[in-house]
Amino acid sequence: MKKTITEKILRGRAGELVERPIDLIMCHDVTTPPAIKMLKKIGINKVWDKNKIVVCPDHFVPNKDIQSAELAKELDQWVKEQGIKHYYKLGCHGVCHAILPEQGHVKPGMVIVGADSHTCTYGALGSFSTGIGSTDAAYVLASGKLWFKVPPTLRFNITGKMPKGFSAKDIILYIISQIGVDGAQYKAMEFGGEVIHRLLDEEKMTICNMAIEAGAKNGIIETKDYYSDKGCKYEKVYNYNISDLEPIVAYPHLPSKGKPISKAVRDNIKIDQVFIGSCTNGRYSDMEQAAQILKGKKVKARTIIIPATTEVYKKCLKNGLIELFLESGCVVSTPTCGPCLGGHMGVLAQGEKCVSTTNRNFVGRMGHPKSQVYLASPRVAAISAIKGKIAHPR
Amino acid sequence: MKAKIHVYLKDSINTDEIIPARYLNSDKEEELAKHAMEDLDKGFAKKAKKGDFIVAGKDFGCGSSREHAIWALRGAGIKGVIAESFARIFYRNAINNGFLAIECREIDKNLKSGDIIELSLEKGFFTVKDRKYRFTPIPEFVKEIMEKGGLLKRLTT
Numbered sequence: 113m114k115k116t117i118t119e120k121i122l123r124g125r126a127g128e129l130v131e132r133p134i135d136l137i138m139c140h141d142v143t144t145p146p147a148i149k150m151l152k153k154i155g156i157n158k159v160w161d162k163n164k165i166v167v168c169p170d171h172f173v174p175n176k177d178i179q180s181a182e183l184a185k186e187l188d189q190w191v192k193e194q195g196i197k198h199y200y201k202l203g204c205h206g207v208c209h210a211i212l213p214e215q216g217h218v219k220p221g222m223v224i225v226g227a228d229s230h231t232c233t234y235g236a237l238g239s240f241s242t243g244i245g246s247t248d249a250a251y252v253l254a255s256g257k258l259w260f261k262v263p264p265t266l267r268f269n270i271t272g273k274m275p276k277g278f279s280a281k282d283i284i285l286y287i288i289s290q291i292g293v294d295g296a297q298y299k300a301m302e303f304g305g306e307v308i309h310r311l312l313d314e315e316k317m318t319i320c321n322m323a324i325e326a327g328a329k330n331g332i333i334e335t336k337d338y339y340s341d342k343g344c345k346y347e348k349v350y351n352y353n354i355s356d357l358e359p360i361v362a363y364p365h366l367p368s369k370g371k372p373i374s375k376a377v378r379d380n381i382k383i384d385q386v387f388i389g390s391c392t393n394g395r396y397s398d399m400e401q402a403a404q405i406l407k408g409k410k411v412k413a414r415t416i417i418i419p420a421t422t423e424v425y426k427k428c429l430k431n432g433l434i435e436l437f438l439e440s441g442c443v444v445s446t447p448t449c450g451p452c453l454g455g456h457m458g459v460l461a462q463g464e465k466c467v468s469t470t471n472r473n474f475v476g477r478m479g480h481p482k483s484q485v486y487l488a489s490p491r492v493a494a495i496s497a498i499k500g501k502i503a504h505p506r
Numbered sequence: 507m508k509a510k511i512h513v514y515l516k517d518s519i520n521t522d523e524i525i526p527a528r529y530l531n532s533d534k535e536e537e538l539a540k541h542a543m544e545d546l547d548k549g550f551a552k553k554a555k556k557g558d559f560i561v562a563g564k565d566f567g568c569g570s571s572r573e574h575a576i577w578a579l580r581g582a583g584i585k586g587v588i589a590e591s592f593a594r595i596f597y598r599n600a601i602n603n604g605f606l607a608i609e610c611r612e613i614d615k616n617l618k619s620g621d622i623i624e625l626s627l628e629k630g631f632f633t634v635k636d637r638k639y640r641f642t643p644i645p646e647f648v649k650e651i652m653e654k655g656g657l658l659k660r661l662t663t
Contacts, residue, residue, distance in 0.1 A: 179531035245573035247602035294565040453527035476545035
């Protein structure tokens with residue numbers, strides 16, 4: 113029987129319930145402490161495999177208040193007590209979905225789960241990976257396995273030539289604007305076609321990262337060794353030629369409200385803040401794209417740039433990007449998820465507008481329930497920072 | 507089972523509305539409960555009473571994987587959510603916590619906050635003032651997890 117890459121990795125047909133051994137689980141500072149408490153409560157004192165757990169405190173690092181410090185302490189004690197091998201604590205820390213691929217934990221064909229919805233990022237390297245809650249995480253930490261319903265696959269063929277100023281972010285924002293925030297609910301989103309295969313791994317991660325914003329179970333891209341069989345059964349095939357598209361801006365308050373940048377320019381949207389970073393767009397190539405536009409210019413909107421990992425930060429420093437950002441009037445912070453979720457390091461006040469390279473623009477996502485978030489690529493964010501309003505990065 | 511409903515006929519009510527991320531520095535149910543649904547309906551935590559249900563549109567619970575969304579609602583007294591459809595991580599988290607997530611395609615504008623519904627889980631419908639709404643019966647293996655009191659009980663029994 114011919115199978116999709118997702119069916120192959122999960123070893124089942126679409127619709128079938130399977131229980132699969134887990135190759136890797138990602139744990140962070142918000143969703144793991146509850147899982148630790150659950151395990152203690154039922155008397156399970158040992159994880160199934162201390163080498164298959166990657167712990168990345170990232171949401172509220174460096175600790176933002178006493179409460180988050182207590183959660184971080186709980187996580188830290190547990191990691192030491194269990195002897196967990198892969199622990200990216202402060203100093204080698206970073207946003208989990210940037211750390212795991214960067215540090216070589218993600219390999220094609222793996223089954224990966226993470227107690228975070230954007231775990232779907234790792235599909236960019238040909239693995240099946242999906243986000244789970246704390247109870248599922250506790251179950252995996254104890255047993256090393258989990259049940260799945262094998263999802264049907266939506267195939268997205270992306271063809272054409274990348275238009276000027278266009279980025280991987282625009283591809284995924286465009287797709288979500290076409291199918292909606294529940295357009296891939298419970299399904300696998302498989303991205304392919306000439307455009308996708310020419311992208312850098314980091315750019316592929318930006319695309320798979322946002323599969324969850326269409327409700328998908330996983331996002332995935334084929335590799336040389338892991339691919340969908342010719343003639344396999346897709347639930348639906350979408351063919352998009354991007355040659356004539358413009359960069360996309362997703363208006364408040366849904367990631368599916370993507371509009372062409374020329375519309376946003378016409379709407380004359382003045383902004384208070386720009387944020388460049390996160391698990392969607394905080395990797396080195398994102399920093400580089402922002403730097404190319406910011407070089408020698410001054411920003412009008414307050415601009416926060418956060419390299420997603422310590423390694424990305426160091427590379428920016430070595431190559432002069434940090435200085436370039438500071439000279440432009442931006443601020444640069446140590447890696448954290450912080451502002452993306454309105455946690456800390458850039459929370460919005462009532463009525464404020466922000467262009468953000470993150471993944472969600474829900475009500476209250478980055479601060480006050482009456483603030484507004486426009487999602488865009490690092491290029492659009494950088495040029496908008498300079499102009500003080502949403503602008504086209506040609 | 508009789509229950510009062512709180513109706514939000516909106517699609518894609520997301521986890522940031524159910525429990526804003528700024529409160530995730532705590533994982534205590536009673537703490538989270540104070541902020542349940544805060545960015546959608548500021549007065550919700552005060553209105554909600556033990557055993558109440560939420561009624562909503564499509565794609566309820568989309569967004570983050572935070573199980574805190576379930577705990578905030580449960581802490582506020584909510585017994586379950588009846589929605590046209592659910593986002594998948596929320597749905598899974600609900601099952602794992604033994605929290606009722608009922609998928610009902612027949613939800614309509616006649617349902618009003620404060621209505622009392624009569625719910626039959628076994629037969630797969632609820633009624634309000636003589637109107638009947640059928641819903642997808644809860645799958646067997648889901649029932650099994652719920653009856654055991656959550657997924658983790660499978661590890662110890």
